Amino acid sequence: MPRYVASRVIMALITTLGVATIVFVAMRLVPGGFAGALLGPNAVQNPEVVAAIEEKYGLDKPVIVQYGLWLRNAVQGDLGESLRTRSSVTSEIVRRSLVTVELTLLATLMSLLLGVPAGVVAALRRNSVADTVTRSVSLIGLSIPDFVLGTVLIYFVSTRGIGLPISGYVSITEDLSGHFRSMVLPTLTLGLVTTSVVMRVIRSSVVEVLGEAYVVTARAKGLHPRVVALRHVVRAGLIPTVTIVGINMGYLLGGAVIVEELFSLPGLGRYALTGILNRDYPVAQGAVIVGALMFVLANLAADVAYAYLDPRIKY
Amino acid sequence: MAVSDGVSARGASAATTAEETVRDTSPTRGTIPGGDSGGATLATADLRERRHTSTLRRFVRASPLGTVSALFLLAGIAIALLGPFLGTGDPEALSPLAMFSSPSADLPMGGDYLGRSVLARLVSGLRVSLALAAVSALMAATAGTFLGLVAGYFGGTLDELVMRLTDVLFAFPTILLGLLMAVVLEPGVRGVVLTIIIATIPVFARVARGPTLAVRATEYTTAARVVGASPARILFRYVLPNVSTPLLVQLAFTLSGALIAEGALSFLGLGVQPPRPSLGSLLRDGKTYMEIAPWTMLFPGLTLALAILAVNLLGDELQSFTDPRLRRR
Numbered sequence: 282m283p284r285y286v287a288s289r290v291i292m293a294l295i296t297t298l299g300v301a302t303i304v305f306v307a308m309r310l311v312p313g314g315f316a317g318a319l320l321g322p323n324a325v326q327n328p329e330v331v332a333a334i335e336e337k338y339g340l341d342k343p344v345i346v347q348y349g350l351w352l353r354n355a356v357q358g359d360l361g362e363s364l365r366t367r368s369s370v371t372s373e374i375v376r377r378s379l380v381t382v383e384l385t386l387l388a389t390l391m392s393l394l395l396g397v398p399a400g401v402v403a404a405l406r407r408n409s410v411a412d413t414v415t416r417s418v419s420l421i422g423l424s425i426p427d428f429v430l431g432t433v434l435i436y437f438v439s440t441r442g443i444g445l446p447i448s449g450y451v452s453i454t455e456d457l458s459g460h461f462r463s464m465v466l467p468t469l470t471l472g473l474v475t476t477s478v479v480m481r482v483i484r485s486s487v488v489e490v491l492g493e494a495y496v497v498t499a500r501a502k503g504l505h506p507r508v509v510a511l512r513h514v515v516r517a518g519l520i521p522t523v524t525i526v527g528i529n530m531g532y533l534l535g536g537a538v539i540v541e542e543l544f545s546l547p548g549l550g551r552y553a554l555t556g557i558l559n560r561d562y563p564v565a566q567g568a569v570i571v572g573a574l575m576f577v578l579a580n581l582a583a584d585v586a587y588a589y590l591d592p593r594i595k596y
Numbered sequence: 597m598a599v600s601d602g603v604s605a606r607g608a609s610a611a612t613t614a615e616e617t618v619r620d621t622s623p624t625r626g627t628i629p630g631g632d633s634g635g636a637t638l639a640t641a642d643l644r645e646r647r648h649t650s651t652l653r654r655f656v657r658a659s660p661l662g663t664v665s666a667l668f669l670l671a672g673i674a675i676a677l678l679g680p681f682l683g684t685g686d687p688e689a690l691s692p693l694a695m696f697s698s699p700s701a702d703l704p705m706g707g708d709y710l711g712r713s714v715l716a717r718l719v720s721g722l723r724v725s726l727a728l729a730a731v732s733a734l735m736a737a738t739a740g741t742f743l744g745l746v747a748g749y750f751g752g753t754l755d756e757l758v759m760r761l762t763d764v765l766f767a768f769p770t771i772l773l774g775l776l777m778a779v780v781l782e783p784g785v786r787g788v789v790l791t792i793i794i795a796t797i798p799v800f801a802r803v804a805r806g807p808t809l810a811v812r813a814t815e816y817t818t819a820a821r822v823v824g825a826s827p828a829r830i831l832f833r834y835v836l837p838n839v840s841t842p843l844l845v846q847l848a849f850t851l852s853g854a855l856i857a858e859g860a861l862s863f864l865g866l867g868v869q870p871p872r873p874s875l876g877s878l879l880r881d882g883k884t885y886m887e888i889a890p891w892t893m894l895f896p897g898l899t900l901a902l903a904i905l906a907v908n909l910l911g912d913e914l915q916s917f918t919d920p921r922l923r924r925r
Contacts, residue, residue: 292763295760295763295764296764296767297767299760299763299767300764300767300768303764303776304776307776307780308779310780311779311780424852424901424902424904424905424908425901425904426860426900426901427860428860428876428879429879429900432882432883432886432893432897433893435883435886436890436893436894439887440887440890531766532769534771535770535771535772535860538771538775539771539860539863539864550771553775554775554864554866557779557783557866558865565775565779566779568775569772569779572772573767573768573769573772
C-alpha cells in the first residue's frame with residue numbers, strides 16, 4: 282500500500298512537471314516573445330525593466346537554464362504580476378480558487394446526492410420504469426452542454442420572475458443565505474453533466490456486481506434480498522464513485538470557466554478567461570497551471586482512496 | 597469518454613474510458629465476430645459486401661433508437677451540406693426592418709440584432725460546427741490510433757513514453773487546453789481545432805493500445821511474423837481490424853465531445869469569431885439579447901443539444917451492439 286501511494290505520488294509529480302513544461306513552451310511561443318508577454322507592450326519599451334526580467338529568468342542563457350529558473354520561481358509561488366493591475370498573480374489565484382473549489386464541491390455534492398441513489402435503484406430494478414427514466418435523464422443530461430443549460434436557466438429565471446440571483450457573487454461572510462442563493466443556478470448548471478455521469482457509472486457498476494459469484498452465493502444461502510442488496514451489492518458497487526469523482530473534476534474545472542463567466546462569479550476560471558482576453562499573459566499562465574494542478578491532485582486523491590476501498594488492488 | 601470535456605464531452609467520455617480500461621483485460625474484447633484470421637483468404641469483395649450489409653441490417657433490427665439517431669444525424673449533415681441550396685436565405689443579409697422580429701412565415705426562426713435570418717445563420721452555423729468537429733475528431737482519431745497501435749505493438753521505451761505523454765495531456769481539461777491555445781494563438785478556429793485534436797489523441801492512443809496488446813499475443817500475429825510479414829502489414833492487416841470496434845464507439849463519443857468543445861470555446865469568445873456563425877458563436881450572440889429576442893438563443897442551443905444527444909445515443913447503441921457483454925443487460 283505505501284508503495285502504491287508512493288508510485289502514484291511520483292506519477293503525479295511527473296505529470297505536474299509535464300504540465301509545467303507544456304505551459305513553459307507555450308509561453309515561449311507567445312507572439313512578442315516571453316519578456317514581452319510578462320511585461321506587456323509598454324514596459325517592454327523600458328530597457329531597465331527588460332534587463333530586470335532578463336536577469337530574473339536568465340533570458341540570455343540556454344533554454345534549459347531558463348526553464349530551470351522559470352520552474353524555480355513557479356515552485357516558490359512566484360507566478361508574476363498582472364499586467365493590468367500589477368497585483369500578485371499568486372495571491373489573486375489563492376483568493377479566487379476558493380470560489381472555484383466551492384463551486385466544484387457543490388456540483389460534486391449534487392451529483393452524488395442525486396446520481397448515486399438513482400443509479401443504484403436503476404440497477405437493482407433493471408428495465409423497470411425507474412431504470413428507463415434514470416437512463417433517459419442521464420443521457421439527456423449528458424447532451425445538454427453547460428453553456429446551453431446556463432443560458433436557458435438564466436432566461437427562464439429572469440423572465441418568469443423566479444427569485445434567484447442570475448448574476449454576481451455574495452461573499453459567505455457577508456450574507457450566508459444570500460451566498461447560497463447566488464450559488465444555486467451555477468451549481469445546477471455545472472452539476473447536471475456530472476450527475477448524469479455518476480448515474481450511468483453507478484448503474485453499470487452495480488449491475489456488474491449483481492452478476493458476481495459472491496452475490497449469487499449470498500442469494501443461494503437464503504439471505505433476504507434487501508440484505509444482499511445493501512450489504513453485498515451496493516457497498517461494492519459504489520467503489521467506482523471515487524474514481525468518477527476524480528475524473529469529473531477535470532470536467533468541473535473546465536466547466537467552471539463557463540459557469541463563472543455566465544454567472545459573473547469571481548473564480549479561477551473567469552480570472553483565466555479575462556487574462557486571455559486582455560492578453561494579460563502572467564494571469565493566464567498562472568491560472569492554467571493551477572487549474573491543471575488541481576486536476577492532478579484530485580485524481581491522485583481519487584486513486585489513493587480507491588486503493589484503500591478496494592482490497593483487490595495490491596501493488 | 598468524450599462527452600463533455602470535450603469539454604464536457606470528455607467527462608462522459610472519460611468515464612467510459614475509465615470503465616473500459618478497468619474491463620479491458622479480457623483478450624476477446626473488441627474482436628470482430630467471426631474473427632479475421634481465416635476470413636482474410638476467403639473473403640472476396642462480394643462476400644465482404646454481403647457481410648457488411650448484414651451487419652448494418654442487424655444493427656437496424658437490434659437498435660431502432662440507434663437507427664433513428666443515425667438518420668437524424670444524417671439529416672443534420674445533409675442540411676448543413678446543402679445549406680446554400682435550401683432556400684433558407686443569405687446568413688449575412690441585413691434587413692433593418694427585421695431586427696429582433698419574432699418568428700413568422702417569412703423568418704421561421706425570427707431575426708437577430710442586425711435583422712439577419714436566424715434560420716439562415718443556424719444552417720450556416722451548423723455547417724461550420726459539424727465540419728470543425730468532424731474534421732478535427734477524424735484527424736485526432738487517426739493520429740491517436742496510430743500512436744496507440746505502434747506503442748502497444750512495439751512496447752518498451754516507446755510505449756512508456758507515449759503513455760506518459762497521454763498522462764500529461766489528460767491533466768488538461770479540454771477547456772483549459774482551449775484557454776492555453778488561445779494564449780499562444782489568437783482566439784479563433786485554429787485554436788479550436790488544435791484543442792480538440794490534442795484532447796482527443798491521448799484518448800484514442802489508450803483505446804487502441806489496450807486491444808493491441810491482446811492481439812499482439814495471439815497466434816495468428818505470431819504466425820504472420822514468422823512468415824515474414826512487416827510490422828506495418830501486421831499492424832494494419834491483423835491488428836487494426838481487430839481493434840476497430842472500440843475505436844468506432846469512441847469516435848462517436850469524440851464527435852459529441854468535439855461539438856461541445858467548439859460550442860464552449862466559441863461561446864466564450866475564444867473560437868469562431870463573429871460575424872462568422874457557428875452554434876457556439878450564435879448562442880453567444882443570442883445570450884446578449886435573450887430578453888428581447890429569446891429565439892436568437894433558444895434555436896442554436898436546442899440544435900446543439902439535439903445534435904449532441906443524437907451522437908451520444910448512437911455511440912451508446914453502437915457500444916451495446918458491439919459488446920456482447922453489454923447486450924445481455
